[in-house]
Amino acid sequence: MRRWIKVSVAAAVILGVGGYVAAPYVQDWRLARNACDGALPQDAVERLTPADSRLKSEESRQIDGLGSYWCRLTLEGDEVRDKRFVEMEAYTRREDQDREFMALFPQAGFNGQAPLPDGLPGFVGQYGAIQLLLDCPDLGKDSEGRQRKLLVNTRMGRDVNSEVPGAAYRTAVALTNSASERLGCGAKPLEAPKRDVALAGPEEDRKTVPLSEAKDTACGWVTGSGPAESADWRVDVGTNRSAPTGRCDLFYGDGESGEQVSRMVFVSWYGDWSNRLTSLNSQYERLSMTATARCGGEAANYALDTSDDTPGVDKAARQRMFTRFAEDEVSRRGCSGLRFSF
Known part of the structure; x- marks a missing residue:
């Protein structure tokens, strides 16, 4: 453990008899305890x-x-670029939550994101913040009959050791549980990941798997969906099935050079906020395939972002793949009323 934690008790004794040298460590201990x-x-x-x-x-x-x-x-210190250690914002009002989601997805919704481990109900946004969304049974429903929720946004400073396995997620979970209690949400307390997983960044090179090995992943629908199952196709799994948004990225690369030639991005958004997002998508001609459904009394939207020249994937194949994607999402989440727009 860090010295400032080990010496906190001793430092208090020393200070009691005039030992001012240990004061910085006592301040760290006090701030960490009270924050x-x-x-x-x-x-x-x-x-x-x-x-x-x-x-x-x-x-x-x-x-x-x-x-x-x-x-x-x-944090303090001349060498610290970002004075923020951790900052958390929690909202129970729908309008605040919608504003946050729209800020996270300003480019038609296809912004970077990473899944959270162990089925935590959220994702890592494009700026690296951990987003968690929980139902609030003690707050009832809003004026439109929708279950009220709690959205918690936890951000670490750039100088914080966020890559230390497990620490960032434990912090976000603890802050979320505290916010739920303070705001009267009544959500069942979340459990921190049992595995010490480092914080995943949405822009980092995450591990992809060959299409032929994707069957047991959250993007397992891709197996047998159309593209030849060769080393040239790989999958980046970006969903954990309990988040308000997720994605499956299919990469096609040159087998000899390893260079990425094309990409297909299948995205899902859950909640009525996504209707506004997809209405903005209509201005992008490339988004020719979308679908809608109803999940838990709210809207669900699905979309495909790809080019027309994806190797070995014509329009019929794209429609077939997108259909499998949306049907799989609807089945796993217990949604209904799936409708397509090709």
Whole structure:
């Protein structure tokens, strides 16, 4: 463990008799303990804190009338580029959640994202923040009869050791559970991933699998869906089946050079917010295939982004693949009323 945690008790004794040398470590311990109203897991704070850095300040704000909660813990130091250690925003109002989703997907919805491990109900957005969305049984339904929800956005600073396995996810889960309690959401507490998984970035080179090996993944529908199952086709699985959005990326590369030649992106969005998103898609001529359904009393939208010259995949094959994708999503999530627009 970091020295500032080990010496916290001893430092308090030393300070009690005038030992001011240990004051910085006591301040770190105090800030870590009090930040976000005590919700931060101390072991995760210790692992996330950059080497030779000190904590600077903490603050939080809760507005019950708006159903929102915000907290932040900052770093100090001339070498620190991003003074933010961690910042969290939580919203229970639908309009706030819709605004956040639209900000995350400003380019027709095909922005980078990464799935969360162990079925956590969320994703890593294009800017690296962890997004978690939970039903709030204690808040009932809104004026349109939709179950009210809690959206929690957790962002780490650029200098934080977010690649340390498990620490970022444990922090996001702890903050989400705390926000749920503070805002009266009543959601069943989330459990942090049992595996120590490093935070996945939406833009990093994640591991892809050959099409022939995708059967047991969340994008298993691609197996036998059309493209030849050769080494030239690979799949990037970007969904965990419980998030409000997900995607399956199919890459076609040159077998000799390894260069990516083409890509097919199959995306799903869940919630009435996605209707606004897909209405913006209509201006993009390349989005010729979309589908809609109803899931949990709200809209679900599906779309395919690809070029017309994907090797070995003509229009009929694209329609067949997109149909399998949407049908698989609807089946897994218990949706109904699937309709296509080709």
